[in-house]
Amino acid sequence: METLKKEILNCTACDLYKTRNHAIWGEGNFNAEIMVIGEAPGADEDRIGRPFVGKSGQLLDKIFSACGFTREQHIFISNIVKCRPPSNRIPSEEEVKACLPFLLKQIELVDPKIIITLGATALKRLFDNPDLKITRLRGKWMHFDKYLLMPVYHPSALLRNPELKKDTWEDYKQVVYKYRELVDPDHYSAHIPF
Numbered sequence: 001m002e003t004l005k006k007e008i009l010n011c012t013a014c015d016l017y018k019t020r021n022h023a024i025w026g027e028g029n030f031n032a033e034i035m036v037i038g039e040a041p042g043a044d045e046d047r048i049g050r051p052f053v054g055k056s057g058q059l060l061d062k063i064f065s066a067c068g069f070t071r072e073q074h075i076f077i078s079n080i081v082k083c084r085p086p087s088n089r090i091p092s093e094e095e096v097k098a099c100l101p102f103l104l105k106q107i108e109l110v111d112p113k114i115i116i117t118l119g120a121t122a123l124k125r126l127f128d129n130p131d132l133k134i135t136r137l138r139g140k141w142m143h144f145d146k147y148l149l150m151p152v153y154h155p156s157a158l159l160r161n162p163e164l165k166k167d168t169w170e171d172y173k174q175v176v177y178k179y180r181e182l183v184d185p186d187h188y189s190a191h192i193p194f
């Protein structure tokens with residue numbers, strides 16, 4: 001993972017390297033059983049050099065905390081592309097094609113039990129299928145390679161539309177139940193009874 005991290009931090013494989021302040025390679029426990037995949041770093045992440053540290057990231061951490069998860073122990077978090085697309089535009093096909101091998105390698109190295117994709121772009125790009133609809137697939141278990149995968153709304157969508165929070169909480173509850181089933185039957189969440 002450290003070798004991969006160095007490769008990502010020095011990568012110039014697509015034009016996003018020209019406008020980045022930091023390549024955001026990922027964060028969390030390399031041996032985590034949950035891997036969380038977002039779309040791309042935003043302005044705060046690019047400035048600070050860590051993934052999901054802006055308002056979306058703070059909301060995500062609140063949700064993780066309610067589930068009894070921490071980045072340090074339970075989660076490794078990364079993005080489809082590691083450098084910020086200017087003005088937070090959706091990453092282009094070429095950019096995703098250049099960057100996705102890093103993420104696939106990270107998945108292989110972390111080898112989680114559960115993958116969570118955040119939002120439509122992460123879902124479509126990971127499966128390389130532009131027809132996948134987050135509104136239809138959120139909350140439904142899918143398979144990506146040998147991994148169980150739960151698509152959920154991106155936290156920025158929850159900030160724009162708080163009405164999505166209720167459904168999203170149900171999706172995260174499923175993740176906690178699955179974590180108890182596959183990893184730790186005693187996993188504690190103050191908000192999700194056994």
Ligand code: SF4
Pocket residue numbers: 008011012013014015016017023081082083095098099
């Ligand atoms: S987005 Fe990915 S492929 Fe493009 S420069 Fe950054 S690390 Fe390299």
